[in-house]
Amino acid sequence: MVKIDIIGAPTAFGQPKLGVSLGPDAVRLCGLKEHLSQLGHDVADKGNVYGKYRAEYGNHSERNEEGLMNFNQVKDFSEALAASVEGSLDNNRFPFIVGGDHSLSIGSVSGVTKKYNNLGVLWIDAHGDINNSDTSPTGNIHGMPLGVLLGEGSRSLVDIHHEGAKLKHENIVLIGVRDLDTGEKAYIKEHGIKCYTMSDVRRLGLDVVITKALKHLQDCDGIHLSLDVDSLDPLEIKGTGTKVDGGIFLSEMLLGLNILSKTELLVSADLVEVNPLIDNCNETAEKAVVISEYIFGQSQI
Numbered sequence: 001m002v003k004i005d006i007i008g009a010p011t012a013f014g015q016p017k018l019g020v021s022l023g024p025d026a027v028r029l030c031g032l033k034e035h036l037s038q039l040g041h042d043v044a045d046k047g048n049v050y051g052k053y054r055a056e057y058g059n060h061s062e063r064n065e066e067g068l069m070n071f072n073q074v075k076d077f078s079e080a081l082a083a084s085v086e087g088s089l090d091n092n093r094f095p096f097i098v099g100g101d102h103s104l105s106i107g108s109v110s111g112v113t114k115k116y117n118n119l120g121v122l123w124i125d126a127h128g129d130i131n132n133s134d135t136s137p138t139g140n141i142h143g144m145p146l147g148v149l150l151g152e153g154s155r156s157l158v159d160i161h162h163e164g165a166k167l168k169h170e171n172i173v174l175i176g177v178r179d180l181d182t183g184e185k186a187y188i189k190e191h192g193i194k195c196y197t198m199s200d201v202r203r204l205g206l207d208v209v210i211t212k213a214l215k216h217l218q219d220c221d222g223i224h225l226s227l228d229v230d231s232l233d234p235l236e237i238k239g240t241g242t243k244v245d246g247g248i249f250l251s252e253m254l255l256g257l258n259i260l261s262k263t264e265l266l267v268s269a270d271l272v273e274v275n276p277l278i279d280n281c282n283e284t285a286e287k288a289v290v291i292s293e294y295i296f297g298q299s300q301i
């Protein structure tokens with residue numbers, strides 16, 4: 001039995017498309033809390049985190065002097081989310097953050113690393129999200145959370161919630177990537193970051209990849225899962241803002257998560273980039289609920 005806090009993180013400031021701030025409610029409407037409770041967990045829904053800017057009314061075109069989009073909004077939201085995540089851990093509950101765009105991981109991981117100072121991160125995504133203000137082709141902060149968490153780029157983002165870099169390069173494993181920017185490729189190579197591309201997933205199977213990733217992170221004091229739904233194949237997942245062909249199929253994702261759910265080290269998770277406004281009848285949110293069940297131990301028999 002896991003004591004789970006669902007934390008809605010309805011931010012859209014990390015990218016330009018409208019609708020991703022509705023992700024948490026789209027997933028709730030598919031019965032997230034009920035389904036996790038049926039697995040025998042103690043589930044509470046803490047509602048949504050809001051900073052002082054409301055995403056629904058936000059200005060999605062404000063750039064700061066470094067070219068970062070909605071910088072103040074992302075920083076403010078990250079602080080609010082980090083506090084909520086830390087609060088859940090203080091109460092011995094597992095923070096399960098439902099987004100919202102992937103910039104929210106700046107806040108979630110900053111909250112978790114207040115308690116875990118050797119945190120491992122499994123980043124399942126079509127993208128690396130390891131840009132910074134120099135390498136980003138877009139200025140969209142949802143392409144930069146890992147960069148920020150590793151201490152790169154804007155000081156005032158790096159210092160969110162507690163000072164300095166939150167993660168070590170050797171404690172990150174990227175899985176499913178197939179759309180890296182030039183600067184991201186260089187950064188990953190330079191720092192020797194563990195990376196299982198989509199080709200690796202195809203060749204080895206996601207179950208083997210997750211097993212290897214867990215082995216790589218075995219000396220961490222906890223593991224955070226950050227799952228971007230655009231890691232999945234666009235044939236099955238329509239409701240997300242930056243789709244990339246050739247992704248993970250739902251069936252293999254469930255197989256991989258089945259392995260992951262057995263580790264004692266998992267302490268927190270994000271499920272991000274569900275955008276019901278570009279979806280087909282909310283089916284991405286429905287699949288997000290199935291994915292959530294498997295994170296928390298669902299199995300096929």
Ligand SMILES: NC(=[NH2+])NCCC[C@H](N)C(=O)O
Binds near residue numbers: 102138139273
């Ligand atoms: N979380 C995401 N969906 N990120 C997409 C990032 C796309 C691109 N690499 C960028 O920096 O803008």
Ligand SMILES: [Mn+2]
Binds near residue numbers: 125126127228230231
């Ligand atoms: Mn992505």
Ligand SMILES: [Mn+2]
Binds near residue numbers: 127129
């Ligand atoms: Mn992402």
